[in-house]
Amino acid sequence: NAGVTQTPKFQxxxxxxxxxxxxxxDMNHNSMYWYRQDPGMGLRLIYYSASEGTTDxxxxxxxxNVSRLxxxxxxxxxxxxxxxxxxVYFCASSPPGNYEQYFGPGTRLTVT
Amino acid sequence: AQRVTQPEKLLxxxxxxxxxxxxxxxxxxxxxxxWYVQYSxxxxxxxxxxxxxxxxxxxxADLNKGETSFHLKKPFAQEEDSAMYYCAPSNNxxxxxxxxxxxxxxxxx
Numbered sequence: 001n002a003g004v005t006q007t008p009k010f011q012x013x014x015x016x017x018x019x020x021x022x023x024x025x026d027m028n029h030n031s032m033y034w035y036r037q038d039p040g041m042g043l044r045l046i047y048y049s050a051s052e053g054t055t056d057x058x059x060x061x062x063x064x065n066v067s068r069l070x071x072x073x074x075x076x077x078x079x080x081x082x083x084x085x086x087x088v089y090f091c092a093s094s095p096p097g098n099y100e101q102y103f104g105p106g107t108r109l110t111v112t
Numbered sequence: 113a114q115r116v117t118q119p120e121k122l123l124x125x126x127x128x129x130x131x132x133x134x135x136x137x138x139x140x141x142x143x144x145x146x147w148y149v150q151y152s153x154x155x156x157x158x159x160x161x162x163x164x165x166x167x168x169x170x171x172x173a174d175l176n177k178g179e180t181s182f183h184l185k186k187p188f189a190q191e192e193d194s195a196m197y198y199c200a201p202s203n204n205x206x207x208x209x210x211x212x213x214x215x216x217x218x219x220x221x
Contacts, residue, residue: 004155031207040121042198042211043156050207058208090156099144099206103156 001026004104006091012110013081021076021107023091031094032074033058033101034066036087043090049074081111114139118199118212125189126220133184133215135199143201145182146209147173150196159197169193189219
């Protein structure tokens with residue numbers, strides 16, 4: 001099992017550009033999550049998906065959109081990147097009835 | 113609103129010294145509590161959860177409901193314990209975690 005995978009590992013964007021961060025899990029988990037990690041602020045939830053076909057906003061959703069394409073995949077889209085979105089982005093998944101979350105390796109995004 | 117506070121951004125101790133990483137939370141209901149760890153160049157992973165009441169890598173965490181704290185402790189720190197540690201209560205439904213700001217533990221030789 002690869003667990004939770006994320007692509008790309010690194011990305012540099014110019015202000016106003018768009019991109020999609022990909023996340024996939026092979027553990028048959030129902031719930032998936034997108035976080036951003038900023039120094040001193042821990043991980044903040046951007047969006048989550050409790051099951052295929054559903055998505056909900058987290059703490060910091062502005063400037064992002066998500067798609068739960070199927071049970072395995074949960075993508076995060078930045079339509080018009082801003083320097084404030086420079087961060088490390090983590091995807092996670094969780095099985096039903098188990099509060100533990102399993103994390104991907106992260107995507108380091110820089111917006112100039 | 114749910115809040116999680118880890119008051120120390122950096123904790124530096126010598127090898128063999130006791131270590132305590134503090135976590136205070138403000139939550140309604142009875143959340144499940146977790147500690148996650150991120151070693152250098154590795155992904156975030158679960159260290160321990162309150163409900164299992166187990167010791168992982170020599171770490172334990174005691175829930176104090178009166179003080180709403182869930183401090184992480186280890187009697188004798190090792191260099192390989194150097195990492196970022198995050199306290200994370202779940203919501204009552206169990207489908208969301210709120211992470212504290214994290215504490216970087218440095219264990220010096």
